[in-house]
Amino acid sequence: MTAAVPTKVAVLGAGNWGTVLADLIASNGHPVTLWCRREDQAREINRKRTNSHYLPGIRLDRGIKATHDLDRAVRGRELLLFVIPSKAFRQVCREMGPLVTPDQFVVHATKGFEASTHCRMSEILRQETCLKQLGVLSGPNIAPEVAQRKPAGTVVASCFPAVVRKTTSFLVSQRFRVYTSSDVLGVELAGALKNVVAIAAGVASELNLGDNAKALLITRGMAEIRRIGTALGAAPETFSGVAGLGDLIVTCSSPLSRNYRVGAALAQGRKLPEIVSSLGMVAEGVNTSVVAHELMQQHGIDAPLFEEVHRVVHRGDDPSVALERLMRIAPHADVR
Amino acid sequence: MLRLQERHIREDVVARVVARHAAEAASPGGRPLAEVINEFVYHERERLRREEDGSGTSPDSAFLAAVRRDLPRAGRAREIDLLTRIVGRYADEIGGHFNPLVYGVATRALPLALSALFNGLSPARLLLHPESAFRLSDQVALQGDREWLCRLARRGTLVFAPTHTSNLDPVIMGYALYRMGLPPVAYAAALNLFTNPIIGFFMRNVGAYAVDRKKTDPLYLEALQAHSTLLLEHGRHSLFFPGGRRSRSNRIETVLQPGLLGTTLAAALDNLAAGRSVGVYVVPCTISYPLVLEAATLIDDHFKAAGKARYIIEDDEFSQVRRWLDFITGLAAIDQQVTVTLGRPLDPFGNDVDLDGGSLDPRGRPVDPRRYVLVDRDVRPDRERDAQYTKDLAGRVTASFLADSVVFPTHVLARACFTVLRRSFPQPDLYRLLRFLTPDSTLSWDEVELEAVSLLDRLGKLAADRRIRLAPATRHGSREVLSRALASFGTYHARPVLERSGHRLVIGDSGLLVYYSNRLHGYGLPGDIDPGEASA
Numbered sequence: 001m002t003a004a005v006p007t008k009v010a011v012l013g014a015g016n017w018g019t020v021l022a023d024l025i026a027s028n029g030h031p032v033t034l035w036c037r038r039e040d041q042a043r044e045i046n047r048k049r050t051n052s053h054y055l056p057g058i059r060l061d062r063g064i065k066a067t068h069d070l071d072r073a074v075r076g077r078e079l080l081l082f083v084i085p086s087k088a089f090r091q092v093c094r095e096m097g098p099l100v101t102p103d104q105f106v107v108h109a110t111k112g113f114e115a116s117t118h119c120r121m122s123e124i125l126r127q128e129t130c131l132k133q134l135g136v137l138s139g140p141n142i143a144p145e146v147a148q149r150k151p152a153g154t155v156v157a158s159c160f161p162a163v164v165r166k167t168t169s170f171l172v173s174q175r176f177r178v179y180t181s182s183d184v185l186g187v188e189l190a191g192a193l194k195n196v197v198a199i200a201a202g203v204a205s206e207l208n209l210g211d212n213a214k215a216l217l218i219t220r221g222m223a224e225i226r227r228i229g230t231a232l233g234a235a236p237e238t239f240s241g242v243a244g245l246g247d248l249i250v251t252c253s254s255p256l257s258r259n260y261r262v263g264a265a266l267a268q269g270r271k272l273p274e275i276v277s278s279l280g281m282v283a284e285g286v287n288t289s290v291v292a293h294e295l296m297q298q299h300g301i302d303a304p305l306f307e308e309v310h311r312v313v314h315r316g317d318d319p320s321v322a323l324e325r326l327m328r329i330a331p332h333a334d335v336r
Numbered sequence: 337m338l339r340l341q342e343r344h345i346r347e348d349v350v351a352r353v354v355a356r357h358a359a360e361a362a363s364p365g366g367r368p369l370a371e372v373i374n375e376f377v378y379h380e381r382e383r384l385r386r387e388e389d390g391s392g393t394s395p396d397s398a399f400l401a402a403v404r405r406d407l408p409r410a411g412r413a414r415e416i417d418l419l420t421r422i423v424g425r426y427a428d429e430i431g432g433h434f435n436p437l438v439y440g441v442a443t444r445a446l447p448l449a450l451s452a453l454f455n456g457l458s459p460a461r462l463l464l465h466p467e468s469a470f471r472l473s474d475q476v477a478l479q480g481d482r483e484w485l486c487r488l489a490r491r492g493t494l495v496f497a498p499t500h501t502s503n504l505d506p507v508i509m510g511y512a513l514y515r516m517g518l519p520p521v522a523y524a525a526a527l528n529l530f531t532n533p534i535i536g537f538f539m540r541n542v543g544a545y546a547v548d549r550k551k552t553d554p555l556y557l558e559a560l561q562a563h564s565t566l567l568l569e570h571g572r573h574s575l576f577f578p579g580g581r582r583s584r585s586n587r588i589e590t591v592l593q594p595g596l597l598g599t600t601l602a603a604a605l606d607n608l609a610a611g612r613s614v615g616v617y618v619v620p621c622t623i624s625y626p627l628v629l630e631a632a633t634l635i636d637d638h639f640k641a642a643g644k645a646r647y648i649i650e651d652d653e654f655s656q657v658r659r660w661l662d663f664i665t666g667l668a669a670i671d672q673q674v675t676v677t678l679g680r681p682l683d684p685f686g687n688d689v690d691l692d693g694g695s696l697d698p699r700g701r702p703v704d705p706r707r708y709v710l711v712d713r714d715v716r717p718d719r720e721r722d723a724q725y726t727k728d729l730a731g732r733v734t735a736s737f738l739a740d741s742v743v744f745p746t747h748v749l750a751r752a753c754f755t756v757l758r759r760s761f762p763q764p765d766l767y768r769l770l771r772f773l774t775p776d777s778t779l780s781w782d783e784v785e786l787e788a789v790s791l792l793d794r795l796g797k798l799a800a801d802r803r804i805r806l807a808p809a810t811r812h813g814s815r816e817v818l819s820r821a822l823a824s825f826g827t828y829h830a831r832p833v834l835e836r837s838g839h840r841l842v843i844g845d846s847g848l849l850v851y852y853s854n855r856l857h858g859y860g861l862p863g864d865i866d867p868g869e870a871s872a
Contacts, residue, residue, distance in 0.1 A: 097699055102685075103707040130697035132685070132708065132728060133721070159724045162711075 007031045007065065008078040009170055012092065014041055014066065016054040016143035017109060018083030023147065025170045026063030034066045035073035042066035058147045071099050079105045079166055081137070082125070086112035086284060089121055093128035102130050105163045107156065109137040111191035112284040113291045120188045135163045136184050138191035138243045140250035146176065153177035155243035157187040179242050186238030189229040194248045195259045195285030196292055197221035200309050201252035202263020203319045217305070218252050223335075224303035228292060231299045259285035266312055267319045289313050304329055341570060342431060349427040349562045353555065354419050369415040372555065373407055376422055379553035387550065399425065419555075426559040430545055475667050476508060479740075479805075480678030482516045484691060488617050488681055489519050491693050493568050495600055496521060496678070498621035499588060499737050500577040502629050503529065503654040506544075509575055509621065512676040521575040522567050524560070524596070549581075561599050568603035568616050578733060584638035586628065586854040588737050592730040594723065601684040601722050601729070604705070609715040614705045617693060620679040620733040624742035626672040626807070627828050628851075629653050629663045635851040639767070666828030670820070672809050677740040686728035738858055742805045743795055746833075749821035750852035752788040753779055753834060753841065755863035770846050778840040789814045791861065798859060 011022040014036040022034040036042040045051055045066035049059055067073050074080055074096055084092045089110055100106075106129075110121045119127070125134055135158025146152050152175070156167045159182055168178045181187055197217065204213050225248070226239040238244055251257055255264075262283045265275040272286070293310040296303055308322040360366040380400050388394060403418055410418060488494060498509055506523055513521060525544040547560060567574055578597045579589035597618075604614045628634070633652040653659035667674070682688060685708050687695045695705040708725065709715050756779055761769050792814055798804045809820050825833040825844075833848040834841055843849060857864055 097697070098701060101707045102703060102705070103710045127698055129699075130687075130701070130703040132725065159720075161720050162718065 005031055007033050009033070009081065010035060010073045010077040010079075011081045011083060012070075012073065012096075013037075013083035013085075014045070014051060014054070015083065015085070016051075016147075017141065018081070019045075019051045019055055019060065020143045020147045021081055021083060021109065021137075021171070022064050023058075023061050024173065024176055026061035028170065028173050029063070030170050031063045031065065033073050033077065034064050035070060036066055036068050039068040042068045055144065055147055058144075070095055074099050074104075077104060079107065079170065080131075081167075082106055082108035082110065082121070084108075084110060086110055086114055086121065086287075090114060090124050090128060093124055097129045100129055100131055102132065104131060105133045105135070105160075105166055106131045107135040107137050107158070107163065107167050111138060111188075111195065112288055113192055115287045115290075118291045118294070120185070120192075122184055122188060133160045133163050134158065134184075135160065135167060136187050136191075137167065138187050138247065139179075140242065140246040142250060142254055142256065144256075149175055151175050151177075153179060153242055153246075155179045155181050155187055155241060157181035157184050157238075157243070159184060181238060181241070181243070183235045183238045185232065186229055186234030187243045189232060189234050190225060190239055190244040191247060192284070192288050193225045193228060193292060194221070194244075194251050195283070196289045196306055196309050197225070197248060198251040198257055198259035199263040199266070199283075199285045199289070199313060200305060202255075202260035202265075203267045203312070203323075204263075205255065205260070206264040206267035207320065207323070209323075214252060218248055221252075221305055222248055224305050227303060228295060228299075228301055228306070231301050232295065258283035262286060262313070271316065272313060285309075286313055345563065345566045345570065346424075346427045346431055348566050349430075349559055350420060350423045352562045352566075353423045353558050354416065356558075357419060358416060369412070369419060370407065370410070373403065373415065373418055373422070376553050376555050377404055377407070379551070379556075383550055383552065423555060423559050426551075426556050427563065429548065430560060430563050475664075475673055476511060476515075477673035477675045478512050478515060478678075479675065480516065481680075482518075485516070485518055485619065485678060485681065487691065488689075488693050489573060492613070492615040492617055493571050493603070494518070494521075494573045494681070495568065495616060495618045496573075496575045496621050497578045497597070497618055497733055498575070498623050498676075499741070500579045500582050501586065501623060501625060502582060503652075504629055505577070505582075505623050506575065508623055508674060508676060512621075512678070516678070519573050521573045523575040524564065557595065561595055561602070564596060564599040565602040565606070568599060569606055571615075578730065582630070582634060584634050585857075586631070586635070586851045587857045588734075588741055588855065590734050590858060592733060594726050594730065597730055597733070598722065598726040601726055602717070604684045605709055605715060605717050605722070608706050608709060613693070614683055614695065615693075616684055617681040617689060618684065618729060618733065619681050620736035620740070622675075622677045622679065622737055622740040622742070624675045624677070624744065624805075624807075626670060626674070626744035626746055626809075626824055627663070627666055629659065631848055631851050632829065632845075635847045638851075639770075639847060663828055666824075669827050670824045672744060672807060672820075672824070675742045675805075675807065677742065677805070679736040679740050682729060682732050682736075684729060685725045686730075686732040739803055740805060741855070742807050743799075743810055743856065744807045744824070745809050745817045745821035746824045746852045747855045748788055748791055748795070748810060748817055749784070749825070749834065750849050751856045751861065751863055752784050752791050753843070753849055754853040755787050755791070756780075756783050758863055766850070770850070773843060773846045777843045777846070778837070779843065781836060781839050781841050784841055785814060785818060787862075788818055792817065794861060795856075804859060 009025055009030060010033040011018050012035045014034050019034065022032045025032045034045065036045070041051065041053070045060060045064060049062065051060065106125060108121045108125065113120060114124060122134055122136060125131055135156055137154055137156050139154030141152055141154055156164050156178055158164050164180045168180065172178045200217055200221065201214065204217055222239060222245055225244070226236055229239055230236050251259070254260065258279060261279065262275055262285065276286070289310050292306050295301070296306060304326060308326055311317040312319050312322050357369060357372050361369045377400065380396065384397055384400065388397065403422065406414065406418060485494065496509060496513070498505060506525065523544045524547045527546045527548040530546060545563065564574065576596050578592040580593040583589055600616045600618055604616045607613065607615045630653045680688065683695045683705055685695070685705060687697065687703065687705070689695055695703050697703045706715060711718065757769065761772055792810065795804060795806060799806045810817050822834060822836055826835065829845065829848060832844045833852065835844055853863065
C-alpha cells in the first residue's frame with residue numbers, strides 16, 4: 001500500500017454548499033477535510049457517507065474526512081474553503097485565528113454582509129486572522145443540483161493569481177466549470193445583493209405577475225445591483241458575468257431559495273417576524289436589504305427596486321402598493 | 337568604509353537591473369534587449385528635447401547619440417555592454433551627490449546650521465528684534481515613541497514615510513530625527529532641491545540621493561528602486577515621501593506611489609531569503625503645519641486644468657529668501673508649532689510589530705512573516721502577490737496619516753467657512769462656486785461661528801476615538817480658535833485669507849480658503865468635496 005496523499009484542502013462548514021464543495025474536490029481525487037460544527041454530523045459523514053440533514057439522499061465521496069476539531073481541520077492545509085453563514089462567520093474566524101499561518105490560502109463562499117458591522121466576509125477574514133492571500137467563490141450554484149452531478153459553474157476571484165490557480169485546480173472537472181476574476185469586491189457584492197432581488201422575485205411570483213414581469217425584475221434588478229456595486233468600487237463587467245447575472249437568474253427562477261420564500265410569504269400578507277420564525281432561519285436578503293439601503297443613502301444611489309423591497313420587508317408596506325409605485329416611475333432610458 | 341559600501345551599492349544596482357533584463361531577454365517570448373535600449377533612446381530623446389531645445393551639446397546628448405549609433409549593429413554582448421553603461425550612468429547620478437565623508441556629521445549639524453542660516457539671512461532684523469531669532473525647538477513639536485523607534489533602529493532598518501506638504505518637510509524631518517536621538521537617514525531628494533539657493537548646500541550633505549523627476553525612462557525608475565532596496569539591505573535608514581510629491585490640494589495623501597514603498601518588501605524578501613529577519617520597518621510620519629510656506633503656489637497649480645498642472649515646480653516660495661523669512665516670522669508670531677508625529681512602525685506587509693520588531697497579526701498575535709512569501713517552502717518573490725502586500729502597507733500608512741494628523745485653528749475656520757459657502761451656493765461644481773466669489777465676498781460671522789462650534793464638537797469626538805489629533809490651540813473654545821485662526825491668516829500670506837469686518841467675514845483668498853479647508857478632507861465631516869470633483 002502506498003503512503004496516503006497528504007490532505008491539502010479543508011472545507012470549513014458542512015451545510016449543503018460546504019458539503020457539496022468537499023464532495024466535488026474529493027471526487028476529483030483530492031483528499032479533503034470537512035469541518036463540522038457538530039460531532040454527530042462529522043460521525044455520520046465518516047461512517048455513513050451522508051449528510052442527511054442538509055443533503056438527504058446524496059451519497060458522499062470516500063475522499064471526505066469529516067472532523068469537528070477545528071485545529072486538526074486547518075493546520076497545515078494549503079487551502080481553506082470557508083463556507084460559514086454570515087451570522088457565524090466572525091466567530092469561526094476568531095476561533096481559527098490562532099491556528100492559521102500566513103502561507104495558507106483562504107477562499108470563502110458566503111454571500112452576505114455581517115449584520116452588525118456591514119462588513120464583507122473578506123474584511124472579517126482580514127480583521128480576525130493573519131491571512132492575506134484570500135479570495136471568494138460565488139456563482140449560480142444550487143447545492144442539490146451540483147450534488148446530483150448536474151453541470152454547473154462558478155467564479156473564483158482573488159487579487160492573488162496563485163490563490164485563483166490553486167482553488168481552480170482542486171475544483172474544476174467535467175461537470176463543474178470555474179471562471180476566474182480579480183474583482184473580489186464585485187463578486188462579493190454581486191452574491192450578496194442579488195438576495196434582495198430574490199425577495200422581490202418571490203413577491204412577483206406569489207402575486208402571479210407572469211414571466212414578463214420576472215424578466216423585467218431580473219434586468220432592472222441587475223441594473224441596480226451594478227449601480228450600487230460600481231459606486232462602491234467594483235468593476236462594472238463583473239455584474240454581467242457568472243457571479244452577477246448568472247447568480248441573479250438562478251436565484252429569481254428557483255422557488256427553493258429562502259429569500260424567494262420570504263418574498264412569497266410577504267405577498268401573502270404575513271409579517272416579517274412570523275415569517276422568520278416559521279422559516280427557522282434568517283434569509284440573508286432580509287439583512288442585506290438593510291445594508292444596501294444604508295449604502296444607497298450614503299452614496300446617493302438611486303435604486304427604486306431596492307428601495308421598495310426595503311419598505312416592504314422592514315416597514316411593513318403592502319407589496320401591491322410597492323409594485324404600483326414602481327410602475328409609476330417616470331419613463332427613462334433603459335441602459336445608461 | 338562608507339565609500340567602499342557606496343561603490344558596492346552602485347555596482348549591485350547595475351548588476352541587478354542588467355541581470356533582470358538579460359534573463360528576461362533569454363527566456364522564451366521575453367523582451368529583447370534591443371527593445372529595452374530603444375525605449376531608453378525614446379524617453380531620453382524626448383526629455384532632452386524638452387530641456388535643451390534639441391541643441392544636443394550636453395554629455396547626455398552625446399551619450400544618447402553614441403547609443404543610437406551603436407545599437408543597430410550590436411550583437412548580444414554589445415547590447416549587454418550598452419545596457420550596463422546606460423544603467424551605470426543612472427546609478428552614478430543617483431548616488432553621485434552623496435558624500436559619505438560628511439554623511440552623519442552634517443546631519444547632526446543641520447539644525448544648527450539652519451538656525452544660523454535663517455538668522456543670518458537678515459542680520460539687521462536680528463539686531464533690531466533679537467526676540468525674532470529663529471529657534472527650531474520653539475517652532476517644531478515632536479510626538480512619537482522615541483524609545484521604541486530607537487530600539488528598532490538598532491535591530492533593523494527604519495524607513496520614515498511622511499506626509500508631503502512642503503519642501504520644508506525633509507528639513508523638519510531631519511531635525512525631528514536628530515532631536516529624538518534617531519539615526520541619520522538616506523533621503524531621495526528631487527534634483528531641483530540640490531540647486532535650491534537656500535538649502536542646496538545642505539541637501540548635498542545630509543545623505544541625500546538625487547531623483548530626477550524629469551526622467552521617464554523605465555530603466556531609470558528601476559535603477560532608483562534597486563538603489564533604494566540595496567540601501568535598505570545595507571541597513572541604511574531611509575526617508576521617503578510615499579505620496580511622491582507635495583500634496584497640491586493640501587488633502588492628506590490617500591494614494592501612495594507603490595514603487596518606492598515596494599522597495600521595503602523587496603529588501604525584506606532578500607533578507608528573508610538569506611535567512612535573516614525581515615529587518616525593515618516602515619514608520620508613517622505626519623507633518624502638520626498651521627500655515628504652509630508654498631500654499632499659494634500649490635493650490636494655484638491644483639486649480640489649473642489637469643493637463644496644464646505642473647508636476648515639478650521650481651520657482652515657488654521655497655526658492656525665495658524673502659518668503660522664508662516672512663514664513664518664519666509668521667510662525668513665530670502666531671505661537672503655534674509645526675507638529676511632527678512619528679507613528680507606530682509597521683512591517684513591509686502592513687502588519688503591526690512588537691517592541692522588538694516581531695510581526696503581529698490583526699489581533700496582536702505573533703506571526704512568522706517569512707510565511708507570507710513562501711512558495712513551495714522557499715522564499716520567492718512574486719510580482720502580483722508582492723504588489724498586493726504593498727497595497728496593504730499603503731493602506732495602513734494612509735490610515736496612520738489620517739489618525740496622526742494635527743488640526744490647527746486655520747483648518748477649523750477655513751472648513752467652517754467652506755461649509756457655509758457650500759450651503760449658500762449649492763453648486764455641484766467647486767470651480768463654478770469659486771468663480772462666484774469676488775475679492776470682497778463676505779460671509780455672516782454668526783453663521784460661521786455656529787458652524788465652527790459644531791465642527792469642533794465633531795472633531796473632539798474624532799479625537800476621542802483617536803481618529804485625528806487636535807493642536808493645543810484648538811482646545812480653548814470656538815471664540816478663541818477663530819480669533820487665533822484669523823490672526824494666523826493675517827500674518828504670512830500675501831493678503832489675509834479671511835478678515836473680520838464687524839458682523840461679516842471677508843474672503844480675501846478663496847483658493848487658500850479651499851486649501852486649508854482641504855486638510856480636513858477624508859473624515860466624513862460636512863463640506864467634503866466629492867472625490868471626483870477635485871483630485872489631489
